[in-house]
Amino acid sequence: MKETWFHYPECTTQQADELLAQYRRRGVRVERSLNPDFITWTVSARLPEINHPPRANRCWQNRMWG
Template sequence: MAMKYSWFHHHDCSTPQADELMAKYRKRGVRVQRSLNPDYITWTVSAQLVEDEKPPRPDSRWRNRMWG
């Protein structure tokens, strides 16, 4: 079965934030794009990430054992 990919967007990033995000995604081997927003100051960084079939499980640290 082929893996399904979709784009995740980080909106309104400053130039240093966008550079850092792009470096981190590229280090993981993720396809990433950066586009300048209409205000000509901030960036939108888009990363093509793998979609999972199942939703994430809630963290068991926050579940009260008394309630099950």
């Protein structure tokens, strides 16, 4: 399965720590880097990429609408 980097730009230190903890708990490769302003962080996670778009949720579609 193909994987690509997904970026969360301009996170506070607390937000970056929470994202790192959540992704590491799931076993995802994640990196954190300090932005040029020396205040905010960019969190990058290597996530799997799918070949087809997600399926539409059928519970919100009325049969009469088609």
